[in-house]
Amino acid sequence: MKFSEAEYWNGIILYGLNAATYKIALGKTLLDLTQRNQQVVTWDALSQAYLDNYLSRLAAAQAMPQQSNPARLTIMERIVREYQLGKLTYAQAVEEVGLRAFHDVIPRFQTIGTDREIVQGKFYNADFGRSLNLTEALFRVADGEVANLQSQLDSRWGLLEGAFQISHDHSQLANDLRGIYLLNGYHRTNLTANIPFLEGYQANTCFYCGEPMAAGGVHVDHVLPRQVLHHDEIWNLVLAHQDCNLSKSDRLVGEHFIQKLIARNENIMGSNHPWKGKIERELGSSPAQRAKSLRKHYDNAKEILGAYYWGGAAGYNPEADSFYRKLITRLNNKKGAF
Numbered sequence: 461m462k463f464s465e466a467e468y469w470n471g472i473i474l475y476g477l478n479a480a481t482y483k484i485a486l487g488k489t490l491l492d493l494t495q496r497n498q499q500v501v502t503w504d505a506l507s508q509a510y511l512d513n514y515l516s517r518l519a520a521a522q523a524m525p526q527q528s529n530p531a532r533l534t535i536m537e538r539i540v541r542e543y544q545l546g547k548l549t550y551a552q553a554v555e556e557v558g559l560r561a562f563h564d565v566i567p568r569f570q571t572i573g574t575d576r577e578i579v580q581g582k583f584y585n586a587d588f589g590r591s592l593n594l595t596e597a598l599f600r601v602a603d604g605e606v607a608n609l610q611s612q613l614d615s616r617w618g619l620l621e622g623a624f625q626i627s628h629d630h631s632q633l634a635n636d637l638r639g640i641y642l643l644n645g646y647h648r649t650n651l652t653a654n655i656p657f658l659e660g661y662q663a664n665t666c667f668y669c670g671e672p673m674a675a676g677g678v679h680v681d682h683v684l685p686r687q688v689l690h691h692d693e694i695w696n697l698v699l700a701h702q703d704c705n706l707s708k709s710d711r712l713v714g715e716h717f718i719q720k721l722i723a724r725n726e727n728i729m730g731s732n733h734p735w736k737g738k739i740e741r742e743l744g745s746s747p748a749q750r751a752k753s754l755r756k757h758y759d760n761a762k763e764i765l766g767a768y769y770w771g772g773a774a775g776y777n778p779e780a781d782s783f784y785r786k787l788i789t790r791l792n793n794k795k796g797a798f
């Protein structure tokens with residue numbers, strides 16, 4: 461299975477889970493560094509370029525949060541803050557970055573989804589604490605594309621900040637909705653018990669990417685995130701690859717998946733399975749009522765999560781994303797599942 465170098469780059473930028481903005485900043489830094497036409501970059505030059513990216517991003521008086529936990533600042537936010545307050549000189553800030561900012565992001569950047577082998581060493585090799593060796597592949601990907609790739613990274617950075625901002629600062633309505641779901645919710649039940657039932661409605665393919673699923677690799681996923689709904693009702697459960705499940709995480713899906721879920725639920729309602737009674741009790745007794753109830757929950761989840769979409773956009777559909785489908789097939793093959 462062949463991926464192009466540009467696909468590898470996009471895979472790194474678009475498919476990982478981001479608990480903070482480090483990866484995006486490193487992507488921008490690597491592109492900046494290609495503009496110097498030097499293959500070997502000193503740790504100091506790397507630290508400086510990385511710091512400069514954060515300094516310009518956090519220059520605004522109302523800098524956006526760089527990670528999801530509102531009680532904490534990232535290492536880079538602390539360094540930038542201390543520099544802005546005059547506690548660190550620029551040279552000291554660069555040194556701090558070199559010493560403290562790279563332990564996670566340098567080893568982890570070259571990862572797609574949950575896989576650390578596919579792209580390891582593709583764009584750089586690190587002599588940690590000393591230098592970074594940029595590969596020919598990085599220069600080829602950057603060639604003539606720096607402006608485009610930088611703007612892709614900037615919009616990604618903005619999306620992450622927006623999602624982190626929402627987790628810090630909920631509107632009253634979002635807080636009220638959260639409270640209602642929490643009040644009516646219950647602790648997680650044993651989801652694997654639902655697999656045999658749900659399999660009958662998915663023809664052994666993943667709800668999200670449409671690729672086949674191997675026995676043992678099937679995961680039960682909440683289409684609307686459990687951390688919003690706090691329940692395991694069957695109308696919101698589908699089967700997916702482990703990697704699709706992880707990649708989606710607790711984010712919103714696009715409207716096309718809501719339509720697909722409504723159709724799937726109507727399939728269950730058309731059968732004689734006793735569990736159809738559960739769906740009727742939860743969503744309503746007619747197809748129109750059920751569609752309306754499900755959409756109401758979707759709207760509530762949007763209110764609570766904001767524009768926190770899988771893939772960064774409401775239109776993202778892994779079923780139509782050939783790179784994503786190839787990637788999932790490759791990850792599954794690697795596990796020896798087929």
Ligand SMILES: [Zn+2]
Nearest residue numbers: 666669701704
């Ligand atoms: Zn899948």
